[in-house]
Amino acid sequence: MASECQAIQEALSEYRGEVVRLGAAERQHVDACPGCSEVAAAEKALGLIFRDALAPADPSVVAGVMSALRPVRIRRRVVAFVPVAASLLVAVVGALLIGGVPGSGVISLLPGWSTRGWSAVLGSISDWYGVTSTGVAAATAAMDPAFLAAAGVIGLIGLAGVVATARRWRKISPWRKNG
Amino acid sequence: MAVTGQTEKLSDENLVELALDGDEDAYGALVQRYQRRLTAFLGQLVGDIELARELSQEAFIRAWSALARFDPRYRFSTWLFRIAHNLGIDHLRRRRLKTVGLYRTDSDGDEVEVVVAALDKDPLGHLENRALAEELHQVIDDLRPEYRELVLLRHFGGLSYQEIAEFKEMPLGTVKNKLFRAHSVLRKALAAFI
Numbered sequence: 001m002a003s004e005c006q007a008i009q010e011a012l013s014e015y016r017g018e019v020v021r022l023g024a025a026e027r028q029h030v031d032a033c034p035g036c037s038e039v040a041a042a043e044k045a046l047g048l049i050f051r052d053a054l055a056p057a058d059p060s061v062v063a064g065v066m067s068a069l070r071p072v073r074i075r076r077r078v079v080a081f082v083p084v085a086a087s088l089l090v091a092v093v094g095a096l097l098i099g100g101v102p103g104s105g106v107i108s109l110l111p112g113w114s115t116r117g118w119s120a121v122l123g124s125i126s127d128w129y130g131v132t133s134t135g136v137a138a139a140t141a142a143m144d145p146a147f148l149a150a151a152g153v154i155g156l157i158g159l160a161g162v163v164a165t166a167r168r169w170r171k172i173s174p175w176r177k178n179g
Numbered sequence: 180m181a182v183t184g185q186t187e188k189l190s191d192e193n194l195v196e197l198a199l200d201g202d203e204d205a206y207g208a209l210v211q212r213y214q215r216r217l218t219a220f221l222g223q224l225v226g227d228i229e230l231a232r233e234l235s236q237e238a239f240i241r242a243w244s245a246l247a248r249f250d251p252r253y254r255f256s257t258w259l260f261r262i263a264h265n266l267g268i269d270h271l272r273r274r275r276l277k278t279v280g281l282y283r284t285d286s287d288g289d290e291v292e293v294v295v296a297a298l299d300k301d302p303l304g305h306l307e308n309r310a311l312a313e314e315l316h317q318v319i320d321d322l323r324p325e326y327r328e329l330v331l332l333r334h335f336g337g338l339s340y341q342e343i344a345e346f347k348e349m350p351l352g353t354v355k356n357k358l359f360r361a362h363s364v365l366r367k368a369l370a371a372f373i
Contacts, residue, residue, distance in 0.1 A: 006359075009359065010355050010356065010359040013355075013358055013359045013362045014340055014355060014358070039366075041373075042366045042373050043362065043366070045372075045373040046362065046365060046366060046369065046373060049311065049315065049369065049372060049373075050334035050335075052306060053219075053303055053306060053312075053315060053334070053335070054215065054216070054219045054335065054337075055215070055218060055219050055222060055228060055302060055305055056215070056305060057211075057214065057215040058214065058215075058218060058232060060232070061210070061214045061218060061232055061235055061236050061239075062207065062210050062211055062214055064236045065207075065210050065214075065236050065239040065240060065243075066203065066207055066210070068236070068240050069203055069206065069240070069243055
């Protein structure tokens with residue numbers, strides 16, 4: 001078979017024998033070439049056979065899939081809730097460890113209810129700042145500045161990773177829309 | 180589920196975006212778009228239309244569950260067909276299909292078993308021309324495996340040559356050539372119906 005015929009017949013196979021999808025020069029070739037004309041006709045007929053061979057659409061498949069999506073969504077939501085629940089648990093356990101078992105007077109110590117609470121919060125912030133700056137000063141004294149700079153860069157990369165993950169998570173979080 | 184005309188016009192990529200935002204109707208539109216072809220493809224792969232319906236349902240549910248991991252650089256169609264194909268192959272490996280055994284004599288005069296899917300589950304059972312259905316079933320079955328899969332993806336899965344090339348991770352030229360050769364076999368075997 002001539003290479004031109006081969007190329008045209010491959011294209012006819014792809015276009016299900018539709019000669020109109022060929023270029024002008026190729027169409028002329030098909031008109032003049034008995035072999036390619038025969039293939040065009042046969043490919044068209046083959047296309048029709050396969051079109052009829054396709055089973056009709058079955059609405060039960062669509063209905064079945066759509067009714068199954070809700071349990072999947074619920075399962076995804078439960079899985080997504082696990083880290084939140086774990087964080088809450090850690091927070092509660094931490095609060096218990098630091099402050100002991102809350103008694104009836106705990107509410108009165110919260111910032112919204114007393115100035116004593118607010119001063120406690122401010123004191124904590126001041127303490128936190130003090131501890132951090134002391135820690136940084138100690139680390140600077142004890143370690144090579146290059147090492148600290150590298151640690152800082154790694155920390156920033158880690159932070160960027162957390163932000164990127166959080167952004168992606170926000171996009172796919174199952175409760176974002178429609179329940 | 181009613182799919183609006185607007186949803187129907189959206190591309191697969193747009194529908195996937197909407198589905199990722201939690202829009203179940205958008206995903207429903209994708210299911211409607213592909214269920215017929217996916218079921219037909221699986222029907223030919225596993226030889227049982229009832230099983231194909233179950234598997235295509237499962238493929239859509241798996242795709243929904245894994246949608247967040249879908250890489251938008253690829254086509255949704257090829258991704259979905261890959262999920263379905265893997266399900267079909269896994270199923271064939273795990274479970275023997277319910278088949279009817281027949282015997283025929285081969286060219287050397289030996290009796291060999293022909294495995295044919297049970298008639299009530301025939302994926303071509305809806306074809307009115309039974310002689311054509313049987314011949315088509317036989318010729319597809321007799322194709323070399325590398326041609327058979329491409330023919331199923333093309334004519335039952337309705338994938339374009341480009342999509343098949345992506346699915347098979349094969350150069351487009353190779354897909355064209357193999358399908359051309361497969362068509363030559365099909366044209367010859369089905370000459371009486373063409």
